[in-house]
Amino acid sequence: MIKALILGYGFLGKSLIKRLIIEPVPGLLIVGIANSKGYIYSSEGIKLKDLKDKLEENKEFETGRASDLISKDYVDLLIELTPTNIITGEPGLSHVKKAITQGIDVVTANKGPVVLALNELKKMADENGVIFRYEGTVGGGIPIFSLIDKCLRGDKVISIRGILNGTTNYILTRMHFEGLTFELALREAMMLGIAERNPTLDVEGIDTAIKIVILANSIIGLNKKLSDVKIRGITKITPEAISAAKENGMTIKLIGSIEDGELSVEPRLIRLNHPLCVHGTLNAINIRTSILKNLTLIGEGAGESTIASIINDIYDVITHKSASI
Amino acid sequence: MIKALILGYGFLGKSLIKRLIIEPVPGLLIVGIANSKGYIYSSEGIKLKDLKDKLEENKEFETGRASDLISKDYVDLLIELTPTNIITGEPGLSHVKKAITQGIDVVTANKGPVVLALNELKKMADENGVIFRYEGTVGGGIPIFSLIDKCLRGDKVISIRGILNGTTNYILTRMHFEGLTFELALREAMMLGIAERNPTLDVEGIDTAIKIVILANSIIGLNKKLSDVKIRGITKITPEAISAAKENGMTIKLIGSIEDGELSVEPRLIRLNHPLCVHGTLNAINIRTSILKNLTLIGEGAGESTIASIINDIYDVITHKSASI
Numbered sequence: 001m002i003k004a005l006i007l008g009y010g011f012l013g014k015s016l017i018k019r020l021i022i023e024p025v026p027g028l029l030i031v032g033i034a035n036s037k038g039y040i041y042s043s044e045g046i047k048l049k050d051l052k053d054k055l056e057e058n059k060e061f062e063t064g065r066a067s068d069l070i071s072k073d074y075v076d077l078l079i080e081l082t083p084t085n086i087i088t089g090e091p092g093l094s095h096v097k098k099a100i101t102q103g104i105d106v107v108t109a110n111k112g113p114v115v116l117a118l119n120e121l122k123k124m125a126d127e128n129g130v131i132f133r134y135e136g137t138v139g140g141g142i143p144i145f146s147l148i149d150k151c152l153r154g155d156k157v158i159s160i161r162g163i164l165n166g167t168t169n170y171i172l173t174r175m176h177f178e179g180l181t182f183e184l185a186l187r188e189a190m191m192l193g194i195a196e197r198n199p200t201l202d203v204e205g206i207d208t209a210i211k212i213v214i215l216a217n218s219i220i221g222l223n224k225k226l227s228d229v230k231i232r233g234i235t236k237i238t239p240e241a242i243s244a245a246k247e248n249g250m251t252i253k254l255i256g257s258i259e260d261g262e263l264s265v266e267p268r269l270i271r272l273n274h275p276l277c278v279h280g281t282l283n284a285i286n287i288r289t290s291i292l293k294n295l296t297l298i299g300e301g302a303g304e305s306t307i308a309s310i311i312n313d314i315y316d317v318i319t320h321k322s323a324s325i
Numbered sequence: 326m327i328k329a330l331i332l333g334y335g336f337l338g339k340s341l342i343k344r345l346i347i348e349p350v351p352g353l354l355i356v357g358i359a360n361s362k363g364y365i366y367s368s369e370g371i372k373l374k375d376l377k378d379k380l381e382e383n384k385e386f387e388t389g390r391a392s393d394l395i396s397k398d399y400v401d402l403l404i405e406l407t408p409t410n411i412i413t414g415e416p417g418l419s420h421v422k423k424a425i426t427q428g429i430d431v432v433t434a435n436k437g438p439v440v441l442a443l444n445e446l447k448k449m450a451d452e453n454g455v456i457f458r459y460e461g462t463v464g465g466g467i468p469i470f471s472l473i474d475k476c477l478r479g480d481k482v483i484s485i486r487g488i489l490n491g492t493t494n495y496i497l498t499r500m501h502f503e504g505l506t507f508e509l510a511l512r513e514a515m516m517l518g519i520a521e522r523n524p525t526l527d528v529e530g531i532d533t534a535i536k537i538v539i540l541a542n543s544i545i546g547l548n549k550k551l552s553d554v555k556i557r558g559i560t561k562i563t564p565e566a567i568s569a570a571k572e573n574g575m576t577i578k579l580i581g582s583i584e585d586g587e588l589s590v591e592p593r594l595i596r597l598n599h600p601l602c603v604h605g606t607l608n609a610i611n612i613r614t615s616i617l618k619n620l621t622l623i624g625e626g627a628g629e630s631t632i633a634s635i636i637n638d639i640y641d642v643i644t645h646k647s648a649s650i
Binding site (some may be wrong): 019023025119141142143146147150151152153154155254272273277278279282284289290291292293294295296297298299300304307308311312314315316323 | 386467480615624632637
């Protein structure tokens with residue numbers, strides 16, 4: 001059995017546990033669950049079904065430093081789901097580095113460590129013979145990294161374009177179909193819980209830029225930082241601009257792109273019947289390759305669908321370990 | 326080296342060889358190329374670059390039965406690309422069966438054997454310890470089977486809907502945007518080489534039904550035949566029906582679907598801003614799963630993009646063989 005620690009007990013951590021209660025992953029034993037307040041640990045495996053009450057309330061957590069559990073004495077796999085910090089990457093970055101150096105495999109959906117240090121972490125993982133997977137960081141449940149890794153072998157990705165942020169896409173969709181102003185659509189998104197209380201990272205295009213950096217470094221093999229991305233958000237888009245686009249069979253979408261090694265995020269005119277032109281909170285990723293040419297993937301870019309990515313990554317770890325034993 | 330025989334030397338066979346000249350697949354040696362007229366064979370590997378002249382003209386082919394080359398004495402891998410026959414599956418079905426019983430891995434883009442006998446062929450492949458891959462049979466280069474196999478582990482596909490035939494989608498697109506009649510749009514498609522001279526299989530929905538059967542048996546684990554599909558084609562769709570749909574923000578598309586174990590192909594109303602609503606010769610496949618919920622893939626459903634599927638399948642064979650040696 002692969003003994004796993006779930007570090008981070010927010011929306012994704014709780015959703016993952018709920019899913020594992022419905023359907024366990026064969027070969028996976030959750031021995032630890034931790035957040036910033038403390039942890040639960042059992043070397044025999046935590047009885048997830050009994051966790052029900054504790055799920056919402058952090059009841060019966062031992063106080064103590066959860067990161068002490070990141071040790072080969074306790075776990076084989078770290079599932080890192082702490083909140084994203086894009087400036088320092090912490091606490092995720094330290095968690096991931098500690099795990100890798102201890103020979104512990106890592107699955108994460110935390111964008112912080114991956115946007116700041118993907119190439120370094122991959123190199124460390126190779127040197128330490130561990131698996132490092134981060135499918136959940138981009139496009140929620142859309143399995144973009146696995147797809148390119150496992151389903152397009154022999155092909156080569158040349159460029160990538162995408163709608164990678166559900167919040168801004170919701171706002172632009174409401175502006176397009178209802179003629180709302182940006183301010184009104186944003187307020188509505190906040191009321192519905194689609195936009196966060198501080199929506200700056202989303203509406204200024206920074207969240208999209210983070211994902212573009214991860215895609216560029218992971219798929220195109222570049223070595224880019226957030227500061228390499230030309231970023232323009234959606235705050236200045238007027239209903240008039242969208243209405244003019246609409247009259248011409250187009251709309252305005254926030255498009256992240258990697259073309260000729262250049263990374264950008266900006267509002268762009270797009271034909272309404274273009275495959276990339278999806279609405280609501282949907283995400284869409286278009287890749288252009290040598291052989292296949294164009295492939296577009298569309299799905300929910302956040303929320304519970306991300307659990308599909310995390311679980312597939314966990315399967316990768318388990319398959320790899322059982323093959324190497 | 327994996328010694329491969331390419332059987333079938335039409336559009337796909339020639340395109341594959343052109344691609345292998347540009348970029349060889351490491352570990353793959355093409356020892357035979359054959360069609361109904363004859364074959365070329367070299368145990369040292371055929372010099373693909375020297376084939377240039379012969380590519381178009383079948384020059385210097387030995388006369389003889391190409392299927393005699395399907396023997397472990399000559400080859401490890403059969404790349405079966407002969408023309409599709411959906412009634413008998415031949416000659417593909419015999420080629421594939423002979424290969425599997427001889428312990429030869431098989432990669433095919435031939436829908437005939439797969440629609441008629443997928444479950445039987447899979448069972449034979451398991452019993453004989455060989456790999457049997459058929460990614461190119463549905464959706465051209467869209468890697469639907471690999472994706473579900475390798476990128477959505479732990480998840481479960483519940484239903485599938487798709488636009489799976491580029492010819493009919495082109496016709497419906499022209500009817501929608503230009504107000505053409507079915508007859509006129511079909512004639513245009515034939516002139517452009519998008520529709521075949523005998524377009525019955527496409528416009529009557531049979532080609533889509535074939536793909537729906539393959540998807541149902543491969544992905545949902547059913548055991549369906551073509552006669553189990555409720556099929557209605559696009560020949561009776563009028564410009565007036567499309568125009569009425571258009572006025573309501575919709576159009577009519579030929580949708581293949583698998584829902585609650587029922588297979589159908591029929592023209593359906595679809596919102597113009599639905600992710601599945603793609604135009605021109607594009608294909609789109611939407612899957613609904615337990616965890617991820619909705620994922621849509623869009624790409625060219627035919628032509629050279631299919632080579633991406635064939636090459637990825639070849640990589641699967643090579644990886645598997647080198648792991649098991």
